[in-house]
Amino acid sequence: MRILLVEDEPSIADTLVYALKTERFEVEHSLTGGGALKLHADDPFDFVILDIGLPDMTGLEVCKQLRETSAVPILFLTARDGELDRVLGLEIGGDDYVTKPFSPREVVARVRAILRRSEGREERSGPSDEPTGDSDSPLAHDESAMRILCQGQALDLTAHEYKLLLVFLRRPNRVFTRDQLLDHAWEDPGAVTDRTIDAHIKTIRAKLRALCPGTEELIQTRRGLGYAYVP
Template identity: 50%
Template sequence: MQRILLIEDEAAIADTIVYAMKRDGFECIWHPLGQSGMAHLAQHGADLVILDVGLPDGNGFEFCKQIRQHSNIPVLFLTARSDEIDRIIGLEIGADDYVVKPFSPRELVARVKAILKRTHPVVAPSKPNGFELHEAQARVLLHGHALDLTRYEYLLLKTLMLRPAVVFSRAQLMDQVWTQAENSLERTVDAHIKTLRAKIRLIDADCDPIETHRGMGYSFQWPKRV
């Protein structure tokens, strides 16, 4: 059952959404305040966040920015404001969709399904090789244990895993992973590769799937079956 985290301060709207989501087979957890919703997300995670823009304890845009600092989890905004500039801002800071109140619960559920379909977890061949990539949750598992990765470590590893055996130059990795690559240094890639390898070895001391190609860059090689 996929889990939806709803952060919405209006109880009547929240009740309608929770009912509609549960009717379509989702688990829907409601929090009326942004801070409590963010705490729940940090502790328990979710497959998608429905986030009201106007909350009593903060702006939904700011909460979305906080989420994007460490996670690529899908975010759908709810708002009473229909101005184009608000929609643009919401999408630019990382929202996956934007629904204006009043709305049809059926349409909202359809939009949630569409987002989840686009961001359905890509599970790379795993059990024999140890690694699992779950894009919707923005996490990588090794032997069933989640790697404790920063945003850039996750994005770097994901980029390599999605195209195994392909050699990426440092410049290519910076362009795909870092939002302001022109302001970063290529040795940043080397530093993140080093920490990635260390975190992988914390779970499996003999596992080293990231291969260095001298003068060229890096690639991901699936560990051989044991």
């Protein structure tokens, strides 16, 4: 597997390159977003580790440009206070994020987990206005309209409900803790309690039940752990 690391802090980059190569990944490092885009265009990588704070453009902009032509898995590196960046990163096509400071071992573990989930996913030939999602699932994401469809009908969701359901759709079968869901869907997770997640999940299920009876069961409660979307 060839990994493109986009990180402008040499000390962080050196540590990650060493950790990844120890795990037998091939790694190429770019200090800038523009350089990374050129490297990927010339010879596409299997995975991208992307810092959000870069000297020439944001990692979010790099992600947007990559997503115009590629479905390469992307792991964001974010600052401790970048909750909004985390949410935006996931919404525009990132697969996961790691918050600085982090353990190189954690990054390697996240890379392997994302690669396992991404097996069989093909590169996209370009942007599409068609709703995307598992063809066997009644739920689909209409990215251009920023709405989620249930059996072809648009769900009437609040902004936080939309963000929560999108997190589930992007990572089916993965169990999310309440804290993780707060990080993904709230700009300031510390301003609300984890019981806020329970309340929103309840309303999402009610809306699914009203529009497409039976689909509310797709969001499963894992007692003592959190929630998962199981299509």
